Amino acid sequence: MMRSLWSAVSGLNTHQLEMDVIGNNISNVNTTAYKSQATGFQDVLYQTIKSGSGAGQNTGAISATQVGLGSKVSSVYTNISAQGSMQTTGNALDLMITGPSFFIVTPDNATRNYSRDGSFAIDANGDLVTQGNGYYVMGVMGEGGVTNGATVTKLNVINRVSVPGKNPTDPARMIDYMAGSPTTQAYFKGNIDSDDPSLKEGKSLAFEIYGNDGKPYTLKFTIDTAKDDDPSTFNLNLDSVIDEDGKKVTVDQFEPIKLEYDKHNGRLTSGDNVQINVSGEGANIGSFNLDLSNTTNFASSMSGHNSTIYAYKGDTQGLNKGYPEGELTQISFGTDGSIYGRYSNGQTIKKGQIAVAEFNNAMGLEKVGDNLYAASLNSGAAQVMDVTTDGGYINSGVLEASNVDLAKEFTDMITTQRGFQANSRVITTSDELLQVLKGLKR
Template sequence: MGVSGSLYSGVSGLNANGNAMSVIGNNIANANTVGFKSSRAIFGDLLSSEISGSGGISQVGRGVGLSIVDNIFSQGTFENTETNTDLAVEGSGFFIVSDPSTGNSVNNYTRAGAFRFDADGYMVNPEGYNVMGYQLDDNGDTIGDLTPIWANTQSFTSAGSTSSIDLNTNIDSDSVVVGAYPSFDPLDASGTSNYATSIQVYDSLGSTHLMTTYFTKNTNQNWEWTSVVDGGEVAGGTSGELEVVGKGTLQFDASGDLIAIGVDDSTDGTGTLTVNQLYTVAGDTSSDPVFPKPTATTLAGALDWNNGAVQNNLIEIDMQTTQYSSPSVVVSQEQDGYGTGTLVQLSVDDEGNVVGNFSNGTPRKLMKIALAKFTNPNALDKAGNNMFAQSNGSGVPIVGTVGSGVGNIFTNALELSNVDLAQEFVKMITTQRGFSANSKTITTTDEMLAEVINLKR
């Protein structure tokens, strides 16, 4: 190879260290880039030349070359944000994004989860690429193939009719006995009851109806309960008159605790009472509860709303009632119905579900974000804008959702760059020294060649 061969060895060292400095510079430049994954330059020596010596054949190296630039996919730290569509992946997964201008024909992969919903309701990254996911069926299970995450921002959610009421009350044990059962008269409600409480209930169309439950004391531990609505709102009723839609009895023990509920099982309120025991008290002083706990119900066929809603609406009433010597009062009451609502906000939960929050207070899962992982992510091709593309070396993506082994999602968070600045500056020093040393090889070889030239003067 001769003296001049060392010139080319030095040049190879300059090229290799120059490329390494480019990798380091790119890492440092992206130290604050969301989801950025750093790289490292791996060197390899070049094929050696053989020379003959007195001791036999020897090899002399011909310099260094850049073997590969590795992507380092170590986990970056998380930054908490105030945006509920900012997402971070924990684990080996990638978000799947696709260019809508190409008809979403090719997928790219990213760890940068700074997403948002555009004016058309599509979930996109800052470059406008669609975030990919799955549609959901009524049970919340994924169906179909990968498709852009989309929400109809002009959508309505249907109403839900009331099916249960939780009524937590105390009725005063010192109340005056009104009369023997049956004593409540819907034509003289206030005169034939001791206490009443009202709550708005919903039908299947989302219309509200005022339902009032009256309590009438019959004996010291026995009360009558009667639920009514305005007769003009149900079939066969008269507007302005109370229509009985549920009735029964309440039985309390000497401590004021409810021990039995009586429910009229007829369709017209004139049938026999079905008595449901809340507690087994015979020979048992501990009053162990019976499961499942019985509840009161409205009369069969009584809630036939006359506005075209679903007929024969039945409502269970959980009578969480006590009879203590204290003024009658409603502690709390709730019902599970709701009216129609418009979409007011979109968010993502930790399971990757895109959740629509509607004006009626009911959330609904709309779609689910997909994640992908690769057997060899280090071989992914960088596609720019924090995105990677599949390569022959990376293998095909394994696509799934949160909980299927492809990673976890954190909301209101972004994964930061995994660049370690301290380590990059140390690499910068060693690379600079390597570059300088190789330049010295060239200058020294030049001096040696000059000496050869000067042999003949």
């Protein structure tokens, strides 16, 4: 039997497999984060017709006479390092890695797979999962970050709890709820004019704070002249406490705070920092520090003798104001994969961070379908890290496109077709030669 027949058959097989690879690439031209593949060929064994020999005294060297027996596929390799282009989606849960890393996903919190496809969603339990198959996205929960080799777990980005309705007849709601934080600091600022006529009846000052229960309360104070008729001495009284519904709440007896100012420079000499404790059956406010050091006692140069003192929650740097309870309104992502939750009370907290994996030989990863890869002996073990460790970053609202180059695929398709045709021609020509050989006996 002619060797050319078998060589041509092997050529048909290799070109058919290459066409399969090209067809798969083209079919995935719009697959998110798809990495194109290419086929490598090798020649196969050679039959030695005549062995070679070295040069002698009277003869030259002779090369071996060998006939090849066709071709074979050496490899189908993945172009894993070529970055796909950026596709804008506008969905904050769509993420794209720029760099060599892979998202870590799992179907059961034990088996690990890896993906470049960042089209994610949040399931009914508040976990971050892949859109296509519901695999959990892995990372580190809480304020801490991902470190090299960190132990990762699924990311629960919405911690839903049951919150009772405001009224007894309102049903409970399942929401991501953030408890409020109490106000721990407040301060008064401005001037108290001893000739201000409103001081005789008590000048009103009011400001809102947040109690230990995270609810807002309005504290109404009055400043009036002390009974000792000293124009530089005043009393600060808590008149009433109003809750968020505008109702007056019952609090324990409040002892007036005595404010004494220097007669010469108008600076406060007594009562500059006091601890205010508001408690009682109707309020869960607790205590906070009241700073009065920014108040003065000067006669006003303006007609009418008006005091300019005002009350503020927080300290003079704007800190320790407290905040009310809130509901989650938005999830966002940082370029390092950090996950942030923004609440209706204006607070933003870090909920966790997405971890990524890198490999010594990413081309050795095995494709397992569903835009997933599995580690292999050739890829090496996954190295868990922060995406920024090797200079990478994560963008939100975009996805990585397929890295298939259609121009290249069509060019490869043409050369593959020509190769297949040429090998088929070898078969038909070899068959014609066999027919001639067969006709010699007639």
